[in-house]
Amino acid sequence: MSSQDTPKTPGATAPGRPRRDTSRRREALNGLGLLSPALIVMLSMLALPVGALVVMSFWTQSGFTLDTSFTLDNYRRLFSTSERATEWMGMTFHLGYPVPAILMIKSLAMSLMATVAVVLLAYPMAYFLAFRVKRNKAAWIIILTIPFWTSYLLRVFSWKVVLGYNGAINSGLMSLGLIDAPLEFLLYNPAAVVITLSHAWVAFVVLPIYVSLEKIDRSMLEAASDLGDSKFKRFRRIVLPLSMPGTITAALMVFIPTVGDYVTPQLVGGTGGTMIGSLVQQLFTKQNNAPMGAAVSLVMMLIIAALVLTFLTLIGYWKMRARSAR
Amino acid sequence: MSEPLIHIEAVTKSFGSFTALHGIDIDIGRGEFFSLLGASGCGKTTLLRILAGIEEPTTGQLLIDGQDMRGVPPEKRPTNMVFQSYAIFPHLNVEENIGYGLRNLKLSRAETRERIGSAVELVKLGGMEKRNAHALSGGQRQRVALARALVMRPKVLLLDEPLSALDKKLREEMQLELRAMQRSLGITFVFVTHDQEEAMTLSDRIAMMSDGRILQLDTPKGLYERPANREVAEFIGTMNLIPAKAGAAKGNQVSLDAGALGKLEGRVATDVSTSGREVFLALRPERISVGADLGANARLKGKIAEAVYLGDRITYVVAVNGLAQPLRVVNANETGEILRIGAEVEIGWPDDSGLVLS
Known part of the structure; x- marks a missing residue:
């Protein structure tokens, strides 16, 4: 489509469209408005704590001090392998922290x-x-x-x-x-x-x-x-x-x-x-x-x-x- | 009718204190298309469910092909049913739905396939075998339900208002198909409907029911031409009723005193004596003729209250002095002329058209 074909306003070719667009937008806004209390609760009670958990998992603790520099140490420790085998219920784990x-x-x-x-x-x-x-x-x-x-x-x-x-x-x-x-x-x-x-x-x-x-x-x-x-x-x-x-x-x-x-x-x-x-x-x-x-x-x-x-x-x-x- | 396929004798059904059926007696012949017709709550579906074995009669006897059905569960009866809601199994596709019952017949795999194939063809669902049940239209669901029952080759096919959920055009199409199918398969159909036109179109015989009783069991023609009472007359088609007092009978012609309307005559359908009783003279709208001058045929005088032009016919509402209910008249459109509203007219009908009903 060339630029000349493009109508300057959407209303020029489709008279019904702009009105429908605004009413749809209003509907969406209405929906969001109705959802917002639940959304706020969900965000503050679920998403934020999980986010905090994610952030915290990249920190480290040594003694009484919390080291807030980014590190994968915790995950590395969880998945680290070890020569020493740990037996449990007939299963053998070669993990450093089993x-x-x-x-x-x-x-x-x-x-x-x-x-x-x-x-x-x-x-x-x-x-x-x-x-x-x-x-x-x-x-x-x-x-x-x-x-x-x-x-x-x-x-x-x-x-x-x-x-x-x-x-x-x-x-x-x-x-x-x-x-x-x-x-x-x-x-x-x-x-x-x-x-x-x-x-x-x-x-x-x-x-x-x-x-x-x-x-x-x-x-x-x-x-x-x-x-x-x-x-x-x-x-x-x-x-x-x-x-x-x-x-x-x-x-x-x-x-x-x-x-x-x-x-x-x-x-x-x-x-x-x-x-x-x-x-x-x-x-x-x-x-x-x-x-x-x-x-x-x-x-x-x-x-x-x-x-x-x-x-x-x-x-x-x-x-x-x-x-x-x- | 030789030995009936279905013999229903004195069947009653009560649900707690409510009696749904009061002593029903019906014999249905082999290969017959039999309809149970009535308004909702008249007991027609209950009777069908008793035939299917879903309900047990409280008292009375039911024989199918000479065998007593007491205590025989639905899965052991030679009947299959098309449910009003179709009851298509939503987790199965078309083919699995149609073949559902065949698994219980322990047929060879080849025969199962063959039966499903011919059923699919019969109901014209070719090419849709693998389609999921929930992706079907109303008409297609109806066909699946029909095929699922027919594939079992029942002695009796029970249909519970199978067409009521379809739109008018599809319904009429399916009526013709059902009728053709029933003729070619020769299976006895017991069909429940509240639609009198549908019952008339399809059935060999109709049992008209009301309040758990059979009002009349007759052919479509019999129900229309010789309704046994006022309720049947008003349910089947339109009927004009003129209240009158019955007088002496001569053969099956009864003289009537219609008060202000004068002396009239009517035919009695049954041999019941009506003499001296309050009765109705029943007239079908299409048997009544109206005109400015009917000569010797004129029986009543009236005034056109409403005239509706319908193309092939014209319907009039004619007010008659001394009659609370105006007469409804349907005349074939023979001349293209229409009587004007307010016109004084004469009203007449052939001698044998007036029926005396109590």
């Missing part, structure tokens, strides 16, 4: 177990709620959320009471005469952490799975039966695939935060139950090495993000979501 890597793998495994346990517990509950409960659904949902009326900390503590040395299980078994001395393997180990995490998160997962089940058009189920499916087959071929996106979303809602959890491991995990979050917490507090803590938590975030994205890509999550959207 603790974060080991704790990361352990945390991922424990979170994964907790997530699987949560989904296995929550799915039947959600199914019952969506398909069996005909009346008073709201009441059932409220009953499910009752554990959430107390704080997370109290719920974790309550497991201490159940699993502890003088706890409910031990005293129950002793009063029944089944054991002579309290069982010590119940508390302060990875299993206790997994149990506690599962219980703490189950209701968070019931609701999203319930929504994805509730969304399934009942006539689909009737159609499947009409086409010869037994109840079980129909579940496998219709209900399960259609509720999969919601279930996966719910599972990620458990997996992602529990990897970094440090409260539960500290309270019920003992020394054997520590996770990566506990290390970060210690680096920031007891070990007084906040820059290293920042580096560890950033690497943890990136690893989790990479794992989740790889997982979702492998199972074709976005396609699945698009297909079951309607």
Whole structure:
């Protein structure tokens, strides 16, 4: 197009356009205006802290002084190799600083177990709620959320009471005469952490799975039966695939935060139950090495993000979501 | 009709204190296109779902091909259904949707492919086999739902208002296709609709339902020409009703006293004695003729209140003294002339056109 063809004002050729442009701009401004409170909160509560973490991870701490000159030392230390081999659970690590890597793998495994346990517990509950409960659904949902009326900390503590040395299980078994001395393997180990995490998160997962089940058009189920499916087959071929996106979303809602959890491991995990979050917490507090803590938590975030994205890509999550959207 | 394919006897259905069906008796023959017609909430869909096995009747008996269907779940019945919402499985493509039920028939792979292929062809979805269900238009979804049911080769195909979600043109096209398909396949169709025109277009016989009862079970012609009562007459097409008191009957002709309108005569469809009862003389708009001078054929006098020119026909609303409801009249446009609003006219109809309804 030559310069002569270009109209001086856009309105010269398309009379409708300028007006539409301004109204669209106004709409965009309106949208931004409506979003701004949330944006400000997100920026100040999420983006800024993460930014601070990134900056801090390039600093170093020596004794009581914080060296704010830019360096990759923390990352170098995390990924440094060593001749000395560290053995853990049959795996060999040739790392100069193997603790974060080991704790990361352990945390991922424990979170994964907790997530699987949560989904296995929550799915039947959600199914019952969506398909069996005909009346008073709201009441059932409220009953499910009752554990959430107390704080997370109290719920974790309550497991201490159940699993502890003088706890409910031990005293129950002793009063029944089944054991002579309290069982010590119940508390302060990875299993206790997994149990506690599962219980703490189950209701968070019931609701999203319930929504994805509730969304399934009942006539689909009737159609499947009409086409010869037994109840079980129909579940496998219709209900399960259609509720999969919601279930996966719910599972990620458990997996992602529990990897970094440090409260539960500290309270019920003992020394054997520590996770990566506990290390970060210690680096920031007891070990007084906040820059290293920042580096560890950033690497943890990136690893989790990479794992989740790889997982979702492998199972074709976005396609699945698009297909079951309607 | 020889031995019926579907035998419905004294079927009732209650949901709690609400009775959806009161004692339904219907026999449906092999290869018949049978429609259940009625306004929403009349129980037609409930009856269809009882046939499919999705609902169980509260009392009564249902036989399909001589077999008692009590306790037989939907997956074991020789019926398949096209749902009103189509219920297309969104996570499967067209081919997988159509072949969904075939997996349960344990056919050879070749036969499965062949059946899907011919079903795809039947509903004209060739070339779309791999398309995702959510990328289909309403009409295409309807075709997939139809193919998915037909591919099972059911003895009875149940259709729950399958065309109501389509636009008018597509609906008319699909009506013709459905009718042709039913004729060539010879499968019994049970079709639920609230659209009387659709029912008339498609069906061999129609059961007109209201409030969980069958008002009349007849051919389209029978329903139109010999409606059993006022409700049927008003649901099927347009009907003018003139209130009158029935007098003596001579054969099936009854003399009527229409008060200010004088003596009239009407035909009774059934053998029920109407003598002395308050009845209606029912007249179809197209059977009534109006004109300035009808001579000996004139029965009533009136005044044109409204005239609408529709090209092939002209509709009039004619006010008649002593009649609360003006008469609606449809006359074929034979001369191109239209009576002017306000004109005094004479109204007449052939002897056998007036029907006595209670």
